Amino acid sequence: MSPAEKRSPLFHQLVVYLLFLILLLPLLGTLVYSLSTSWSATILPSGFTFKWYVALWSDARFLAAFGRSLLVCIAALALALLLILPLLFVVNYHFPKLDGVMNVLILLPFAIPPVVSSVGLMQLFASGPLPILGTPWILIGCYFTIALPFMYRAITNNLQAINLRDLMDAAHLLGASTWRAAFMVVLPNLRKGLMVSVFLSFSFLFGEFVFANLLVGSRYETLQVYLYNMRNDSGHFTSALVISYFMFVLLMTWAANRLNKDKS
């Protein structure tokens, strides 16, 4: 064995840890900052306290913003699920050729920068038959389009992994209607793809700022807009907000992972 090979595991570990540290450093800094009484002219914070968290979690405006973010995300995801599941089923079962069209369609939200599309959306929904600019409705609709690609891809992969046609045929011959077969045989097998895509989209949407700020802004203050409006306040306070937000998303992801592992 050459010396280079002997050294390699340690070297590789070192690189990984270093990368991890670099990625974690800003977060760690924020965490420490959110816990310190004051930390400006000294190398280390002068003292530790939970007061910023207490202040944050007892602020009615924060709680309202948190609730709004949660509501908008959940509504958008529910809408996406409600539409995507039947859509995917129809595309994969009846019109497999449509998959190509869908693949182009789901790329659109990525192709257009949020700033550009939000200007378009503002024009479209400021007046006219559907004046929903500034209301949560426009945000729900907009977030739906963002969640669509994630969910479509994840669930399509999941659908292709199971042999949809044969499973449906088998269920039909055993006496199940298409509806029953879809609910009893297909849906349970999509659980994994569903969970992954829902939680992925959720953590992404929960932190979305550009659309939220431009389309509704302070008229329907979501978490990120609230953070933005608080930018001139104490840095310790906003740090506490960032850490709280991060912990919440982390918790959701962990829960999703747990739920997924339990049954498989």
Add this chain to the structure above:
Amino acid sequence: MSYLNIRGLHKSYGTTNIFTDINIEIGKGQFITLLGPSGCGKSTLLRCIAGLTAVDGGQILLGGEDLVPVAPQKRGIGMVFQSYALFPNMTVQQNVAFGLRMQKVPAAEASKRVAEVLELVELSDYADRYPQQLSGGQCQRAALARSLVTRPRLLLLDEPLSALDARIRKHLREQIRAIQRELGLTTIFVTHDQEEALVLSDRIVLMNGGQIVQSGDAETLYTAPADAFAAGFIGNYNLLDAEAASRLLLRPVNSRVAIRPEAIQIAAQGIEGRILGHSLLGNVIRYRIEARGVELTVDVLNRSAADLHAAGQAVNLTIDNHAIREVA
């Protein structure tokens, strides 16, 4: 009186004919094999009988009732797929019970029937496993149990053994046949494997290009192929054109000739030939022999290594006269 009567069945996709004017009669309790190369329409025909694919014309009479307008759920047909098509989210027990749940069979009776059928396919110990925890052979037995438990009027098997390895395949095909006999179940089996077809079937329906080439028992299909396609598909026939056949047999022949490789013997005298090479198939040695400018395949029982003829050796051949078949 036939039990299943397929009359003038026709199916096409656009301008492509999948099969045309298919007529098959099957007696109750018979085991029929649809045999043919891939793309010959045999699988589509099976799906049409099941009701999974709509037909363009014709009748499928099962016990006198025309199935064509009946939904697949109501046909009372069981089917086993090449891909098993077991529901991954259910255990073997739940998979098998699915059909009974759909029929709203009371739970007590259902669990009794599931236990019986799992016993029949020797899977009782695996009832609580999920499909991904089973081997291919076990999966296919579970799928078989699932299609049997509803007591179908007709059992369809769509290349059920093709995804399995050779040893399991042989064992399972015997098991399928034994169960089919025990239950007296009318069965249609689709395969592209001639050996499977010959071993299993009461009757073989040989298909090519969307048409039935020949229909008969294994013996007839093997010894009396209807045409060159049948001869080429079943067995390892020597197919000679008229000119080569005339040269070999030293008499004028007007059509193509098919000769089975085991109908040619290496003997003390006869047609002079020379060994080109051989391959060992186990109990049979398959020689390539050149005789009168014609290359022949000759099968000889592998009795002992001492009998083996080396390449280049001169031999004499005799051909059973009744085994020489003129085919169109």
